[in-house]
Amino acid sequence: MPQEWLQRWREGRIGFHRSETHPALIKHWGALAVPDGAKVLVPLCGKSLDMRWLAEQGHPVLGIELAAEAIEQFLAEGEGDISRYRQGHFSVYRQASVELWCGDFFHVHVEQAKEFQAFYDRAALIALPPATRQRYSLHLAQLLPPGARGLLVTLTHPGGPDAGPPFSVDDEEVRRLLAPNFELALLETSPPDERGLSEQVWSLCRRGPGRAGVAD
Ligand SMILES: C[S@@+](CC[C@H](N)C(=O)[O-])C[C@H]1O[C@@H](n2cnc3c(N)ncnc32)[C@H](O)[C@@H]1O
Numbered sequence: 001m002p003q004e005w006l007q008r009w010r011e012g013r014i015g016f017h018r019s020e021t022h023p024a025l026i027k028h029w030g031a032l033a034v035p036d037g038a039k040v041l042v043p044l045c046g047k048s049l050d051m052r053w054l055a056e057q058g059h060p061v062l063g064i065e066l067a068a069e070a071i072e073q074f075l076a077e078g079e080g081d082i083s084r085y086r087q088g089h090f091s092v093y094r095q096a097s098v099e100l101w102c103g104d105f106f107h108v109h110v111e112q113a114k115e116f117q118a119f120y121d122r123a124a125l126i127a128l129p130p131a132t133r134q135r136y137s138l139h140l141a142q143l144l145p146p147g148a149r150g151l152l153v154t155l156t157h158p159g160g161p162d163a164g165p166p167f168s169v170d171d172e173e174v175r176r177l178l179a180p181n182f183e184l185a186l187l188e189t190s191p192p193d194e195r196g197l198s199e200q201v202w203s204l205c206r207r208g209p210g211r212a213g214v215a216d
Pocket of ligand 1: 165
């Protein structure tokens, strides 16, 4: 799967990328009441403009992305000097208040993640096949302290469970994967488009105290 993502970026097959900030982020972020200046984790970030919007709200942003192409393109479209260095498994890029780690999200260590108070997942959980979604949900919970809040944007489509990415992840699965470690509320479900594709927006708050439990 990682190789497939790298190939997609090489070939420019990035239909998931939006040329504008996601409307759900603009609409719902304020209601999360994330503290001013809180650092936001954006797993599987691509070159999402949502990171720029979060930075404009005064949040330092940390995006994690496998594909160097995505990161190079994001930085080329931004403003400000770029610094680069190596840290453990990751090549780290910094431009203004956005930091991008090029590497595998599953290699981010808990000790590297103490400072996150918020997160934003749009098309990250749904980019992953079924078995990996469980691992992702647990890893995300392990990286976040109790009280951390975030938005999750998922989707459902009629293609069946094996069709993807994007994979169809229904409400029941979202709750099964994330409810052990997060309080969650479904904020919005869009009406299905002509392909039968519908988007769901969730607010999450990391439960605590205690270690992240395993979703079964
Ligand atoms: C569907 S795209 C979504 C990108 C972004 N969140 C957006 O809204 O545009 C999923 C992204 O995750 C990246 N990715 C997939 N597996 C990853 C992993 N294990 N670690 C880091 N990035 C990964 C892919 O390269 C791709 O850019």
